[in-house]
Amino acid sequence: MKKKFNTNRREVLKQMILTSFGLPMIDQSKLYDSKYRNDFNQINMNGKINHSVCKWCYSQISLEEFASGVKSIGITGIDLIGPDEWSILKKYGLTSSMCNGAEISLTEGWNDKQYHATLVESYLKHIDLVAAAGYTNLICFSGNRRAIDDETGMDNCVDGIKKIISHAEKKRVIIHMELLNSKEDHKDYMCDNSSWGFELCRRIGSSNFKLLYDIYHMQINEGDIIRTISKNHHFIGHYHTAGVPGRNEIDQTQELFYPAIMKAIVATGFNGFVAQEFIPKEKEFMQSLENAIKICDV
Numbered sequence: 001m002k003k004k005f006n007t008n009r010r011e012v013l014k015q016m017i018l019t020s021f022g023l024p025m026i027d028q029s030k031l032y033d034s035k036y037r038n039d040f041n042q043i044n045m046n047g048k049i050n051h052s053v054c055k056w057c058y059s060q061i062s063l064e065e066f067a068s069g070v071k072s073i074g075i076t077g078i079d080l081i082g083p084d085e086w087s088i089l090k091k092y093g094l095t096s097s098m099c100n101g102a103e104i105s106l107t108e109g110w111n112d113k114q115y116h117a118t119l120v121e122s123y124l125k126h127i128d129l130v131a132a133a134g135y136t137n138l139i140c141f142s143g144n145r146r147a148i149d150d151e152t153g154m155d156n157c158v159d160g161i162k163k164i165i166s167h168a169e170k171k172r173v174i175i176h177m178e179l180l181n182s183k184e185d186h187k188d189y190m191c192d193n194s195s196w197g198f199e200l201c202r203r204i205g206s207s208n209f210k211l212l213y214d215i216y217h218m219q220i221n222e223g224d225i226i227r228t229i230s231k232n233h234h235f236i237g238h239y240h241t242a243g244v245p246g247r248n249e250i251d252q253t254q255e256l257f258y259p260a261i262m263k264a265i266v267a268t269g270f271n272g273f274v275a276q277e278f279i280p281k282e283k284e285f286m287q288s289l290e291n292a293i294k295i296c297d298v
Contacts, residue, residue, distance in 0.1 A: 109143025
């Protein structure tokens with residue numbers, strides 16, 4: 001009897017939490033059952049969030065198949081696609097919501113002057129390509145510290161990025177530096193905390209330079225997600241998601257409550273993209289993606 005009471009109590013509390021955010025109660029036992037897949041296709045979006053997804057998390061499927069699948073769900077963009085594959089996105093009416101290809105690597109970035117000549121040349125070229133394709137966002141990285149102190153690294157980033165930012169402004173392209181955690185996934189990465197990233201935005205002083213705020217990475221490195229977003233949203237141009245710990249589904253199996261985070265993002269007036277960047281554990285991986293979009297579409 002006690003076990004039954006506890007189970008019912010959990011279900012009541014879950015229903016109260018979900019309904020307080022305007023979300024339906026979903027029978028979790030059905031989420032990954034293939035016979036229910038049609039219930040989740042072509043989600044009726046609320047229109048407050050622009051949804052995108054990172055293709056690299058779905059290596060088991062071709063970009064062509066993936067583009068067709070995400071289009072059927074109602075997703076409008078795919079992240080981290082370079083110029084060679086933009087034609088596939090255009091075929092399905094999708095946008096390259098965060099372009100890549102200009103960077104050297106995550107570890108060799110703007111904080112080290114030895115890479116500036118290569119980066120400047122590459123970014124000027126890719127800014128033109130992004131603009132010509134009708135896209136807006138282009139990713140960049142700080143690079144690893146390699147014994148460079150944070151202040152010197154920031155000065156180097158400012159010096160290098162200012163060599164390209166006027167061209168980005170002219171072409172209406174926004175350069176986004178991604179925040180990554182250095183605790184678990186990207187040891188020694190310099191732009192590993194929001195305070196450093198926000199200060200970099202202040203020093204560059206251009207609305208065409210913003211941060212890609214990765215919720216998964218910042219939960220690991222510093223937490224305090226909602227307050228950080230609410231106070232500093234004007235420096236953020238793009239979001240990535242994933243479950244913590246593990247970088248898997250963003251459902252009740254992990255510690256972040258994404259409906260509340262999405263509500264906070266919407267409250268800032270954000271009109272950019274929120275991209276799913278979790279690695280699905282479930283066999284029905286497209287079902288996991290559909291479920292994530294439903295969770296985030298507040």
